[in-house]
Structures are given as C-alpha cells and as structure tokens.
Amino acid sequence: MNTAANPITREDCALRDQQDPLATFRTEFALPEGLIYLDGNSLGSLPIATHKRLAKMVQEEWGQGLISSWNACDWVNSPQRVGAKIARLLGAEADEVIVADSTSINVFKLLAGALALPSAEGRNVILSERGNFPTDLYMAQGLNEWLGGRYQLKLVEAGQLAAALDRTVAVALVTQVDYRSGYVHDMAALNRQAREMGTHIVWDLSHSAGALPVALTASGAELAVGCGYKYLNGGPGAPAYLYVARSLQAAIRTPLSGWFGHAKPFDFSTDYVAAPGIARMQCGTPSVLAIGALECGIDILNRADMQQLRKKSLALSDLFWQLIESHCGEFKFACVSPRTHAQRGSQLSFAHEHAYAIMQALIDHGVVGDFRQPNLLRFGFAPLYNRYVDIWDAVMVLRDVMKNGTWQVEKYRNKQTVT
Numbered sequence: 035m036n037t038a039a040n041p042i043t044r045e046d047c048a049l050r051d052q053q054d055p056l057a058t059f060r061t062e063f064a065l066p067e068g069l070i071y072l073d074g075n076s077l078g079s080l081p082i083a084t085h086k087r088l089a090k091m092v093q094e095e096w097g098q099g100l101i102s103s104w105n106a107c108d109w110v111n112s113p114q115r116v117g118a119k120i121a122r123l124l125g126a127e128a129d130e131v132i133v134a135d136s137t138s139i140n141v142f143k144l145l146a147g148a149l150a151l152p153s154a155e156g157r158n159v160i161l162s163e164r165g166n167f168p169t170d171l172y173m174a175q176g177l178n179e180w181l182g183g184r185y186q187l188k189l190v191e192a193g194q195l196a197a198a199l200d201r202t203v204a205v206a207l208v209t210q211v212d213y214r215s216g217y218v219h220d221m222a223a224l225n226r227q228a229r230e231m232g233t234h235i236v237w238d239l240s241h242s243a244g245a246l247p248v249a250l251t252a253s254g255a256e257l258a259v260g261c262g263y264k265y266l267n268g269g270p271g272a273p274a275y276l277y278v279a280r281s282l283q284a285a286i287r288t289p290l291s292g293w294f295g296h297a298k299p300f301d302f303s304t305d306y307v308a309a310p311g312i313a314r315m316q317c318g319t320p321s322v323l324a325i326g327a328l329e330c331g332i333d334i335l336n337r338a339d340m341q342q343l344r345k346k347s348l349a350l351s352d353l354f355w356q357l358i359e360s361h362c363g364e365f366k367f368a369c370v371s372p373r374t375h376a377q378r379g380s381q382l383s384f385a386h387e388h389a390y391a392i393m394q395a396l397i398d399h400g401v402v403g404d405f406r407q408p409n410l411l412r413f414g415f416a417p418l419y420n421r422y423v424d425i426w427d428a429v430m431v432l433r434d435v436m437k438n439g440t441w442q443v444e445k446y447r448n449k450q451t452v453t
C-alpha cells in the first residue's frame with residue numbers, strides 16, 4: 035500500500051508498466067514522441083497497420099482493381115465483416131452488428147425503427163437524460179419534429195432514468211457511459227425494466243466499446259449504436275456501427291430505405307424490399323476506405339483481453355485520481371466521476387473554474403485531454419497505449435502548470451472551434 039509516508043513514485047509506475055500484460059500493444063500505435071495522449075475517448079490514436087492498409091487499398095484495390103474490387107476484395111461485405119469483429123467487443127453475435135453511417139444517423143434509424151414497432155403503439159414518450167450527448171438529443175428532437183411532434187421528449191436528470199422508465203415510454207435512448215462524468219449505467223437492470231414495461235432501449239455505446247467489456251446479449255439489450263473513432267481507433271469521422279438483436283431483426287425497419295438495405299440491390303427493381311437480417315439497416319454505399327481503416331483498429335482490440343483491458347483502465351484512473359489528490363490537492367480540482375469501479379468508465383473529469391485555460395496550457399505542454407462544458411477537464415484512458423508513467427508525468431505537468439500559473443497566459447483563454 036502507498037501511504038502518505040510511503041508515496042507513489044515514478045519508479046513504481048515504471049515497474050507497473052514492466053509488469054503490464056498489455057504493454058506491447060503500445061508499439062502498434064504511431065504516437066508522437068513526447069506527447070501524453072489522454073484523449074483517446076475523443077479521437078483514438080493511429081494504428082501503424084492503418085498506414086499500410088490504406089496505402090494498399092488505394093494503390094492496389096482502388097487504383098488497379100477499380101470496380102472489380104467490390105467483389106474481388108470483398109468491399110461489398112466489409113460492413114458485415116467488420117461488424118462481426120465489433121460484435122466480439124460487444125458480447126453480441128456476428129450477424130447482429132453492422133458498420134454503417136455515423137452514430138447520429140444510426141441513432142435516427144434505430145429510434146425511428148423502434149417507434150414503428152407495435153410495442154410503441156399508444157405511447158407518447160421518448161425518454162433520455164438531459165446530460166446525454168447532444169447529437170443523440172438533437173436527432174431525437176429532429177425525428178420527433180418530422181413525426182409532427184407526436185412525442186414528448188422527456189429528459190431526466192442523471193440517476194432518474196429508472197424512475198422514469200414506465201409504460202408511457204415508446205422508446206428510451208440511453209448512452210451507457212456518460213461522456214462528461216464517465217458514469218456507467220447498469221445495462222442489465224435497465225434492460226430488465228424496459229422488458230417489464232414493454233418498451234425498448236436504444237443504447238449508445240460510444241464511450242463503452244473498446245474501453246470496457248460490453249455484454250449486449252447477456253444483458254438482454256436489443257438495439258444499440260456506437261462510434262468508430264474513439265476507443266476503436268478507426269480514424270477521424272470513422273464509420274459507426276449499429277446492433278439489432280436477432281429477435282428484432284425481422285420486425286425492425288429503417289426509415290432511410292436506401293438500396294444497400296434492399297434484399298437485392300443489384301436487381302435494380304422499382305420497389306423497396308428490406309433485406310433479411312442486419313443488412314437491412316444499411317442505407318447507401320459503404321465508405322470502403324474508411325471501413326478498411328476502422329478494421330485495423332478493431333483487429334488490435336480483438337487480440338486484447340477485455341478483462342485485462344478493463345482492469346488496467348481502472349488502475350490508470352485510480353492512479354490518476356490518487357496523484358491528483360496527493361500532488362494537486364491545493365488547486366481544488368473536484369472529480370465528478372464515480373469512485374465506485376462498477377460505475378466508472380475509462381475516463382475522469384475534474385471540475386475547475388478555469389478548466390478551459392488550464393486544459394489549453396496542459397495541451398501546450400504535451401498533455402492532451404479535453405475541455406467539456408461547462409467547467410470540466412476531461413482525461414480519457416486508453417489502456418492499449420497509455421502507460422502508468424504517462425499518468426505520473428501528466429499529473430506532474432498539471433501540477434507545474436498550476437504552481438507556475440502558466441494557465442493564466444492570455445492565449446490560453448481563446449476558445450477554438452473544436453474543444
């Protein structure tokens with residue numbers, strides 16, 4: 035045990051890195067020298083394999099193979115192929131997940147699909163959390179407007195979801211891990227309740243998949259979406275994925291009835307007939323190069339033990355928290371993330387009056403996290419490439435930035451477009 039009399043040292047951290055069963059994964063990423071990257075929950079880092087893969091896809095598959103590559107290089111099945119690999123991270127069956135579109139669009143498709151199910155008949159509430167990721171709420175608002183404002187978008191405060199999940203709910207939209215606090219919902223419990231209430235939950239796994247073990251089948255989840263460019267390391271704007279449990283696949287329809295979701299797209303028939311299975315949830319032509327990049331990120335995760343990954347994630351956040359308390363105590367950072375392991379995702383957020391300027395100063399000094407409204411410094415932990423010594427070094431840089439008042443420099447107050 036580390037105590038006040040026996041504090042953690044950088045050597046302790048280095049020793050933990052030596053004993054880390056996931057340590058070698060770091061060599062598979064092209065990380066800039068000297069940078070401590072604690073923002074993999076916003077944009078995952080670049081797998082070295084992605085360079086080669088994209089070069090090959092561009093030069094050979096596209097450049098030389100041209101249109102024949104749709105068949106010869108299996109471009110046409112890449113949404114299913116990579117979806118099946120993502121399914122392994124989600125505790126789902128291979129034929130329940132497909133890569134498609136963006137997370138926002140998938141939210142729209144599944145919400146609309148769920149609202150058209152018989153279970154939604156006579157119900158008028160779309161339920162979500164006020165603190166949910168804005169795009170999820172915006173898509174729900176837009177969909178409801180499109181439907182003539184038929185539903186009440188009921189937004190509850192954190193911790194109030196279960197109390198509001200009743201028989202008025204036509205569909206609930208729940209992000210498993212809160213993007214600000216990192217709070218993790220009890221997926222099995224909410225699914226059980228949804229089933230009892232005869233409704234469906236659309237889960238957003240953007241901050242869960244690749245960061246902690248997800249068990250869609252075991253927890254009784256029916257519908258889910260998630261993002262490809264965060265912990266999955268698929269690259270900026272990577273395609274997203276969606277999950278429909280087998281039990282709902284025959285019943286659900288997408289409102290965006292494009293030809294790639296058609297049973298026989300290359301029959302070029304006049305009338306839309308939904309494809310059987312998960313394939314019907316596609317809309318248009320898949321983004322093949324981007325799916326190739328995403329696959330490289332997924333292939334690495336598929337080789338990692340998710341239990342080990344989770345264990346390291348919690349160890350990294352515990353260490354960060356502990357070091358903030360022991361070395362930055364005087365600067366009054368208030369952690370808004372749960373202490374309880376079972377409720378904590380792979381990130382920590384600290385409230386501070388000057389959060390924005392402090393984060394800008396940190397980034398300028400080689401520690402990348404991000405700022406989230408209204409006053410949060412957010413640090414994400416990607417166990418595949420973050421080391422224990424990175425945590426140590428990051429906290430020491432933060433301590434110096436605070437001690438020296440570096441953050442007070444005028445330029446750190448100017449807000450950039452992307453925070």
Ligand SMILES: *Cc1c(COP(=O)(O)O)cnc(C)c1O
Nearest residue numbers: 136137138167209213238240261
């Ligand atoms: C990152 C994130 C998204 C992103 O949606 P895009 O359509 O890719 O911009 C959506 N929902 C949640 C919960 C997220 O964390």
